Amino acid sequence: MQADERFTDATWPASPEKATLEGKNKYLGFWLFLGGETVLFASLFATYLALKDKVPNGDAALAKDLFELPLTFVATMLLLTSSLTSVYAMYHMKNNHFKQMQAWLVITVALGFAFLGLEIYEFNHYVHEFHHTFTSSAFGSAFYTLVGFHGAHVAFGLVWIISLMVRNARRGLNLYNAPKFYVASLYWHFIDVVWVFIFTVVYLMGMVG
């Protein structure tokens, strides 16, 4: 089976991401990578929890002074929704509907950008309103590193999905690029998984005190 062969709806395999050996390997390898990423983020969470509210003096801002519900809520909704839209994209990929898949990916990317914009606004807000910076305290360093690592993952995911969309815009789906799209969507879900813990552990539990 030629990887770049054209398919009709009927010949398109049920699991195009795993129809070739190349695809199977990509798929498994990427899941394993996510297993490693789990440990990476767990270590960052652990560092954050150990250094939470550890500041040099009494004037410095603590977690309960900084975080606000509305901002976190909007960010959470954006990212959760983008997870659903990327599910929709993969649904259309399985049905060999390239146009619809691209459309849902565009929405996913737009939501991702909105989330990233909100995060930049948020960091800016903390720096200017609370003088809570990367270098102001151990708490600051740990907070910006954990949330920033997640933000960097979002940014990387955006570049990744966009380049996939642009690269394949004209040639449509085949068994060579289907695994690539699928793996990118796995990555996007993983970012969302991490965010679920960030909004719970960092923001909500930070506000509770």
Place this chain on the structure above:
Amino acid sequence: MANEQSNSANPNVDLKYRRKKNAEEMKHQVITFTLMIFFTLIAFAAVGIEGFSHWFIKPVILLLAVVQVIFQLYYFMHMKHKGHGTIALFLFSGLAVGLITVLTFVTIVWI
């Protein structure tokens, strides 16, 4: 992870069936998503509404997060499908290592 290409003699019958199955799965995904949003709302409400003890809030929102993540993994990332045994093994091993790390960092780091 067998090659799931169909061997049906009439591809169009098979196609219809597959389409229907995909659509059904999509419906489940949307239900999952609704539940996730619902859990998120509860978590935010638990923190937003005054009066709950933080001994109550913290475990509850952590539990909600765990349920959400299970939804993400098993529905959105398709781990409920067959052939994810190896993947689950590695993911949960990673999770175990991560949990031990977190446990360590909230107990034995001189704080």
Place this chain on the structure above:
Amino acid sequence: MDIICITFLHSEGHGIDFYVLGLQISGLGTLIAGINFLVTIINMRTPGMTYMRMPLFTWSTFVVSALILFAFPPLTVGLVLMMFDRMFGSNFFDVAAGGNTIIWEHLFWIFGHPEVYILILPAFGIFSEIFATFSRKRLFGYSSMVFATVLIGFLGFMVWAHHMFTTGLGPIANAIFAVATMAIAVPTGIKIFNWIFTMWGGSVKFTVPMLYAVAFIPSFTMGGVTGIMNASAPADYQFHDSYFVVAHFHYVIVGGVVLGLLAGITFYWPKMFGTMLSEKLGKVTFWTFLIGFHLTFFIQHFLGLMGMPRRVFTFLDNQGLNTGNMISTVGAFLMAFAVIVMVINIIMTSAKNEKVGNDPWGDGRTLEWAIPSPPPFYNFKQLPLVRGLDPYWVEKMEGKKEMTPAEPLGDIHMPNSSILPLTISFGLFVAAFGALYNMDDKTWTLPIIIVGLLITFVSMLIRSVKDDHGFHIHKEDLMDDKDKGGKA
């Protein structure tokens, strides 16, 4: 970027930065290689090669790759924290600003302890192959061997704090980690006995690899025994940071890993390069190395108990430490001599270059011995059919000379060569070079970091968007080789 706390640096100069950046990059490479091994082993086994028919070397590679996958991320995080502290003035380890140095110790050892199993498990795998081959008997207790390997990998993540007994984690933590550490002796003991029982009743041939394997058992066991001594937390307060610990880990690393490497090099040399190393010179290397090794490190147990601290390059005169250190030095020279003989051996055999066949030891059991030495770049023309543990041996016992193919002769799909991995890592080198000098407030470093990262990310992008379908070796070209006509 405000770079402020240069004055707080506890290690002046660029040594620490070099090691942080270097480890970060090579850690990335190790992680990716680990994933590659895992995927290959899970997805691409030949027909009939079930998990429980895999050679022990493959099993240990599999477990080691899993350890890499989970052990390297904590190291990455620890190094990132240190890099941020030194480059961007964050406060992870700055106690005055709320930082905590214990988290570095934890992150390092959460990586560091699995890392020692990452070192030793492949050696265990190599020795398992060697014992079976030169005892001309299947490995004793194969399934318990697999079980022990997996268990060691699993327990390897539960014991890191035994490096930190004197940090003051408290009696409960110390007790838990002490017990977990001692538990590792159980699967390791299983392995030791299995190797001994593999030799028992076998027709043992003492080739150079086998000599290393036999010497490995007592040497490594001595290291294991001192490991148990170190594992008991109260006693460790005495041993900690003394030469006793140095003796312990050299007994497991040199007595285990280095003997494993030397054995593996000798054992697989004909497979890798198509020519046998001289047995005579190999025996010289073996004996001088083994004697030199014990001479160097055995005495260090006593030096440690006499109070000689580790991590200090010299010692005070007239403390009764001179003789012991002298003996140690003599041993080190013996080991150096052994390695020089080995290099001479390699040069001589390469110059002679007497070609050998598929199975130069005569007793090969596993698949690699069924193909030419060195193997063609596509390995097997036709995937072999595996019909049991030690598949090549199984075929030999039925009087066959080669493996039964599992598929007809056909085109072989191969990946293309690519320059991109090199440019990806070159970009990281450039970026790290810039980062290395960033600590000095030099303005030229920032553009260098950016250029380096650009090279890396653009290479990654090209790799992602450029289609690469590989190529096929055609059936006809395969048949051209030697055996025209093929045996499909």
